[in-house]
Amino acid sequence: MTNVLEVNNLKLYYYTSKGVVRALDDITFSLQEGETLGIVGESGCGKTTAGLALLNMPMPPGKIAGGQIIIDGQDIVPLAEKEMRRHVRWQKIAMVFQGAMNCLTPVFTIGKLMMETMLEHKTMKKEEAWHIIEKYLGYVGLPAGVTKRYPHELSGGMKQRVVIAMALFMNPKVVVFDEPTTALDVIVQCQILNLIKKLKLEKALLSCIFITHDLATEAEVANRIMVMYGGKIAEIGTNQQIYSERAAHPYTKKLLAATPRLHQKVDHLSFIPGAPPDLLAPPTGCRFHLRCEVAMGKCSAQEPPLIEIEPDHKVACWKVGYKE
Amino acid sequence: MPDNILEVKNLTKWFPLRRGIWQFLRGQQRYARAVDGVSFVIERGEILGLIGESGCGKTTTGKLIMKLMEASSGEIIFNGENVTHLRRPELQKYRRSVQMIFQDPYASMNPRFKIRSVLQEPIVIHSLGRSYNEREAMITKALEEVKLMPATDFMSRFPHMLSGGQRQRAATARALILTPSMLVADEPVSMIDLSTRAEILQMMKTLHKELNLTYLYITHDLSTARYFTDRIAVMYLGKIVEIGAAEDVVEKPGHPYTRALIEAVCEPVTGKLDLIKHLPIKEGEIPSPANIPKGCRFHTRCIHAKPECWEQAEPDLIEIGNKHKVACRRYNEIK
Ligand SMILES: Nc1ncnc2c1ncn2[C@@H]1O[C@H](COP(=O)(O)OP(=O)(O)OP(=O)(O)O)[C@@H](O)[C@H]1O
Ligand SMILES: Nc1ncnc2c1ncn2[C@@H]1O[C@H](COP(=O)(O)OP(=O)(O)OP(=O)(O)O)[C@@H](O)[C@H]1O
Ligand SMILES: [Mg+2]
Ligand SMILES: [Mg+2]
Numbered sequence: 001m002t003n004v005l006e007v008n009n010l011k012l013y014y015y016t017s018k019g020v021v022r023a024l025d026d027i028t029f030s031l032q033e034g035e036t037l038g039i040v041g042e043s044g045c046g047k048t049t050a051g052l053a054l055l056n057m058p059m060p061p062g063k064i065a066g067g068q069i070i071i072d073g074q075d076i077v078p079l080a081e082k083e084m085r086r087h088v089r090w091q092k093i094a095m096v097f098q099g100a101m102n103c104l105t106p107v108f109t110i111g112k113l114m115m116e117t118m119l120e121h122k123t124m125k126k127e128e129a130w131h132i133i134e135k136y137l138g139y140v141g142l143p144a145g146v147t148k149r150y151p152h153e154l155s156g157g158m159k160q161r162v163v164i165a166m167a168l169f170m171n172p173k174v175v176v177f178d179e180p181t182t183a184l185d186v187i188v189q190c191q192i193l194n195l196i197k198k199l200k201l202e203k204a205l206l207s208c209i210f211i212t213h214d215l216a217t218e219a220e221v222a223n224r225i226m227v228m229y230g231g232k233i234a235e236i237g238t239n240q241q242i243y244s245e246r247a248a249h250p251y252t253k254k255l256l257a258a259t260p261r262l263h264q265k266v267d268h269l270s271f272i273p274g275a276p277p278d279l280l281a282p283p284t285g286c287r288f289h290l291r292c293e294v295a296m297g298k299c300s301a302q303e304p305p306l307i308e309i310e311p312d313h314k315v316a317c318w319k320v321g322y323k324e
Numbered sequence: 325m326p327d328n329i330l331e332v333k334n335l336t337k338w339f340p341l342r343r344g345i346w347q348f349l350r351g352q353q354r355y356a357r358a359v360d361g362v363s364f365v366i367e368r369g370e371i372l373g374l375i376g377e378s379g380c381g382k383t384t385t386g387k388l389i390m391k392l393m394e395a396s397s398g399e400i401i402f403n404g405e406n407v408t409h410l411r412r413p414e415l416q417k418y419r420r421s422v423q424m425i426f427q428d429p430y431a432s433m434n435p436r437f438k439i440r441s442v443l444q445e446p447i448v449i450h451s452l453g454r455s456y457n458e459r460e461a462m463i464t465k466a467l468e469e470v471k472l473m474p475a476t477d478f479m480s481r482f483p484h485m486l487s488g489g490q491r492q493r494a495a496t497a498r499a500l501i502l503t504p505s506m507l508v509a510d511e512p513v514s515m516i517d518l519s520t521r522a523e524i525l526q527m528m529k530t531l532h533k534e535l536n537l538t539y540l541y542i543t544h545d546l547s548t549a550r551y552f553t554d555r556i557a558v559m560y561l562g563k564i565v566e567i568g569a570a571e572d573v574v575e576k577p578g579h580p581y582t583r584a585l586i587e588a589v590c591e592p593v594t595g596k597l598d599l600i601k602h603l604p605i606k607e608g609e610i611p612s613p614a615n616i617p618k619g620c621r622f623h624t625r626c627i628h629a630k631p632e633c634w635e636q637a638e639p640d641l642i643e644i645g646n647k648h649k650v651a652c653r654r655y656n657e658i659k
Contacts, residue, residue: 001646022499036597040516042518042519042520043488043516043517043520128623141607153607155610156378157609158609184378184542185375185377185378186377186544186545186546186585186589186606187584187585187586187588187603188377188378188605189590190587190588190601191586191603192608193590193601194600194614197597197598197599197600198600201598201600205362213517213518214518214590215518215592216547216589216590216591216592217590218592219590219591219593219594220590220596220597221595223595223597239594239595239597240594240595241594242594243592243594244594255517255518255519256592258518258519258521258522259518260522260547260548260550260551261547261591261592262546262550262574262586262589262591263574263575263591264545265550265551265571266551268526269522269525269526269551270522271519271520271521271522271523272519273522273523275487275489275490276487310449310473
């Protein structure tokens with residue numbers, strides 16, 4: 001298997017007036033061809049920041065503060081914005097932004113919106129563009145007639161399909177989905193997950209990154225899961241490793257325990273007391289130690305490295321993989 | 325006091341649609357039937373979940389009960405008293421007993437008010453708390469009930485200085501400050517993430533026990549409803565199609581729509597990759613409340629529908645045991 005994406009020691013900091021927010025702090029992972037990597041974690045842990053970093057488009061006052069993003073053998077971090085726009089963004093890596101379905105320009109028809117997106121990224125004849133638009137509408141299960149309609153005339157699920165179709169236009173190698181199902185209700189959620197699975201089976205979608213805070217949703221789509229905490233990777237492992245007793249990081253275990261299960265009556269849902277760390281001044285040592293039930297002296301003093309505990313499975317915790 | 329704190333009888337809310345010139349000239353008026361004949365009771369101290377897809381009329385039902393809007397028809401009985409057409413000052417009194425928590429705690433708080441002022445507002449509106457000290461004590465108590473401690477610290481913060489979970493706690497504190505006997509919680513946790521969600525639900529459960537509160541819990545998330553509620557009512561296009569003990573509804577669903585909702589839920593277990601889930605519901609969109617299908621309103625999406633379902637009258641809720649009721653003509657054939 002070849003890697004379509006390799007991320008090495010990536011850092012994205014927000015340089016605010018109050019100080020530096022270390023939203024993405026030294027992240028290393030790779031994505032294989034045809035694979036879906038899930039990114040999960042609490043609100044504010046840096047998931048969206050990670051997605052934006054991969055497109056080399058940090059939101060101001062953010063800047064990539066170091067590291068490499070290798071797509072197709074090329075490091076895109078040093079590339080100029082013009083170069084990124086012309087050859088990389090949307091062509092090689094595309095993103096379905098968090099809440100994008102609610103940001104479709106209301107005064108344009110879906111057809112016009114799609115046409116503009118197409119022509120912005122590639123010069124081609126209008127007929128050719130229409131041809132591609134129709135093809136992708138078909139892929140996402142929308143009738144060609146929606147091109148004549150306005151965003152407000154579509155349901156949430158339909159708008160999400162439109163946004164997904166637009167991310168696929170240039171046939172990118174990697175697509176980043178940021179919370180594509182969070183605002184939708186169960187039935188539509190299920191239909192969008194089905195759509196993503198179908199697109200992968202049909203090879204209309206190659207490799208992807210699926211961001212969500214919901215571990216239950218992630219179980220449906222992600223081959224591998226990366227659990228983030230406070231701008232860092234806490235654990236990364238395969239679907240089978242994370243959704244089993246093999247989940248190793250205390251944070252992952254807590255997240256799993258806090259996820260309600262439909263067919264299991266529990267009297268007490270466990271939760272993680274306390275709040276996620278302030279990334280302006282993250283705690284010393286392991287960023288999770290203040291909320292960790294099994295923390296020991298070392299945890300507040302020294303940061304645990306991400307180490308491999310079995311093939312494909314890496315954990316950053318002083319309690320895991322070390323002899324006491 | 326009666327056992328049922330709240331009784332809703334045949335409640336409807338029809339929103340008039342804008343008319344075209346022809347309809348206007350002919351004197352025709354069409355309606356979006358957002359709530360279309362809803363009946364249920366809530367026992368004192370009970371938690372009832374109201375579940376359904378987006379747009380099925382959950383929030384409208386909540387607002388009708390809160391009397392934030394006037395019902396088109398039907399009755400709302402609270403503690404044995406008909407409150408459907410209450411006017412001030414009785415309405416004011418009713419509003420103290422029933423409070424609502426909204427989905428988006430940020431939108432429901434004035435961002436320029438400190439938490440102290442946010443919580444003080446209802447006290448002032450209802451002219452409670454005679455002295456400064458008395459008001460301060462009420463605010464402190466409410467904040468402590470939702471575990472925002474030290475209360476004095478949180479009082480002097482602005483809403484944006486709270487995390488999502490803390491904001492939802494503050495919203496709950498504001499609802500509790502008038503010591504209501506019932507809370508209508510409209511998607512109180514759907515905007516906050518998983519770990520905090522569990523914490524807020526846990527807190528609401530504790531309050532339920534300690535203050536003997538009654539809840540109407542509105543959500544589209546069956547997993548939290550299973551955990552949080554005693555009974556679940558499933559709503560489809562303005563009407564309740566199934567109601568029963570939470571466990572019965574989830575484990576022995578009677579209505580085809582409920583089955584589809586349950587099937588659609590994701591669970592955090594491995595082995596589901598590449599498996600396309602075939603929901604027992606027809607593809608396609610939910611019909612508009614301005615155009616409710618004839619007969620059984622679910623028939624256009626039902627995989628079991630037969631001509632009898634759209635030719636005959638709309639099915640009533642029929643008891644299938646253990647106070648579990650289902651509105652489906654073909655229930656016996658398809659179970
Ligand atoms: N433009 C910005 N300026 C300053 N800080 C920012 C900015 N965008 C994000 N942050 C901070 O960076 C951190 C990570 O934010 P990010 O949006 O990546 O989180 P997330 O995991 O996507 O959260 P959510 O689940 O709420 O979407 C947070 O602490 C956030 O406050
Ligand atoms: N003030 C209003 N005027 C006209 N139509 C309305 C009004 N309020 C709600 N509706 C319509 O009534 C129906 C029910 O809306 P409601 O907000 O009660 O649904 P809901 O079940 O709470 O949905 P959600 O899960 O999205 O919050 C919708 O079709 C909505 O468009
Ligand atoms: Mg995000
Ligand atoms: Mg609602």
